[in-house]
Structure formats: C-alpha cells, structure tokens
Amino acid sequence: MSRYVSTKYQAKQADHDGSIEYTLKEHQMWAELYQAQISLVNRHMIKEYIDGLIHINLSSHRIPQCSEISEKLKKITGWQVKPVPALIGYDRFFTMLANKLFPAASFIRNKDDFAYVKEPDIFHEIFGHTPLLTHPIVAEFSQKIGQLGTQLATDQYAWLARLYWFTIEFGLIKNEQGKVVPMGSGLASSPTELIYAANGKEPERRPFEMMDVLTTPYRIDIKQPVYFVLESFDQLSEIASRDLISDIEAAKKMGLQEPHAILAQAC
Numbered sequence: 001m002s003r004y005v006s007t008k009y010q011a012k013q014a015d016h017d018g019s020i021e022y023t024l025k026e027h028q029m030w031a032e033l034y035q036a037q038i039s040l041v042n043r044h045m046i047k048e049y050i051d052g053l054i055h056i057n058l059s060s061h062r063i064p065q066c067s068e069i070s071e072k073l074k075k076i077t078g079w080q081v082k083p084v085p086a087l088i089g090y091d092r093f094f095t096m097l098a099n100k101l102f103p104a105a106s107f108i109r110n111k112d113d114f115a116y117v118k119e120p121d122i123f124h125e126i127f128g129h130t131p132l133l134t135h136p137i138v139a140e141f142s143q144k145i146g147q148l149g150t151q152l153a154t155d156q157y158a159w160l161a162r163l164y165w166f167t168i169e170f171g172l173i174k175n176e177q178g179k180v181v182p183m184g185s186g187l188a189s190s191p192t193e194l195i196y197a198a199n200g201k202e203p204e205r206r207p208f209e210m211m212d213v214l215t216t217p218y219r220i221d222i223k224q225p226v227y228f229v230l231e232s233f234d235q236l237s238e239i240a241s242r243d244l245i246s247d248i249e250a251a252k253k254m255g256l257q258e259p260h261a262i263l264a265q266a267c
C-alpha cells in the first residue's frame, strides 16, 4: 500500500465497462512474472494463500480483467476489485476497503522492476492480494481497516497504514506446523523478497505486538529489514476486534521508533 510515491508509470484507462486493454508485451510481462513466481509461492507461501490462488484460478499467460476476478471473489467473500490510477490517497483507499472494493493499480511493471516494484502494479494487486481476499478472516480484517480509516483524522492515516503494511502487505505467519512462513502480498508478488523473507538470515522476525508494529518505520523501496509474525489467522481476527483507535492514540504518544540501521543507511 504505497499510496504517496512518485511514479514513472502511467495509469491505464479503463473503458466504459471497466475493461483495460493491454498490449502483447504487457501480457508477456505477466506471463514471465507468473512463471517466475508460481513455483516460489507454492514452496514458500502460507497454505491459505495457495488455496486462494487455486480458487480464483488466475491466467498464467495474460493479465486478467478486474471484472473476472470480482465475479469469483464476490461469490466467496463479497469483495470486488476495481481499477484505479497508479496512486490514490489514503482517504479513497480506506473508503474503498470499507466497501469491500479492492483498488487495483492497472499498469504492469517493466523489466527493470521485475523483482520488485515499489509502486503497486497489477501483478502485485491481483497475484499478490486477491488470493487471500478469498479468506474470510483476511477479507474481514481488510474491511475493518477501511472502516477504521474512514473514521480517522488525516494525521492518523500513516499509523493505521503501518498495521496494514506489516500484516496484509509484508506479514509473516506461523503455519499449522508452527513454521514461520510468508503471508503478505508484497512477498507473494516479489521473486526476490519472497525468498529473502522465507529463508534469509538478514531480516529480523519479531512477534506481532501492536505497539511495536504501529511504531516501526518502514520504507517501500528496499527489502524489509523487519517482519512481524502472526501466530495464526485467528490472531488477525483478534486484532480486527480490538479498539484500534485507542491503539493508534497510544502509539502516537509513544512516537516512532528510531529507523532500523538498514533504513537509516539507505537514506
């Protein structure tokens, strides 16, 4: 959810029925990303993501239309995917989530950004996000984030964004065997960061603790030096039922932690 970054990409325009025309080269980029990623996600991602991926049955060789995904998601959790420009503000983002509309940036990355694109592209949105939007707890949590976001003052947005970032975008989770595995969409859609998050010795993996999550700074343009680990999907459900506005107020009083050494170094 990198909503306020400058971008070199142009949003693709949807026609009157919401369809977007892609070039052969763009479909080819999807096919290459899909091919690179499918065996990696099968090996490393949490099982519930894989189950969702099977359920929505994405094309391996062409960019799906948001309407196709919406038809499937609507029947499962009531969610839909809507094309948006590359960058939207938090207010629109939260309002869409509150209404079970997942905003999908419509462009696809080019070769230079094959491994990771800091702006969310259609591969990240569809391949990364939509499989877990089939999961009732993730669907409910995402809507809760949206509902809460619509109640916040603008100076509170970034605090809530950190919760979304460290769970939905870059979260890790324990699987049924207790092994820590990737769950987040930013990992599912990045060939390099998925392996780094799953097996790398470098990143810190901290247990999910609300104040730690809300006060930990992150950057969107480097591999994450810190990940947070959920005990289970049930923990995500518990988080959604908390008084998150009070949590955000408490976190604001504490203030942001010093940036991780890697973040500071990269500045």
Ligand SMILES: [Fe+2]
Pocket (backbone or CB within 6 Å): 001, 002, 120, 124, 125, 129, 169, 185, 186
């Ligand atoms: Fe995302």
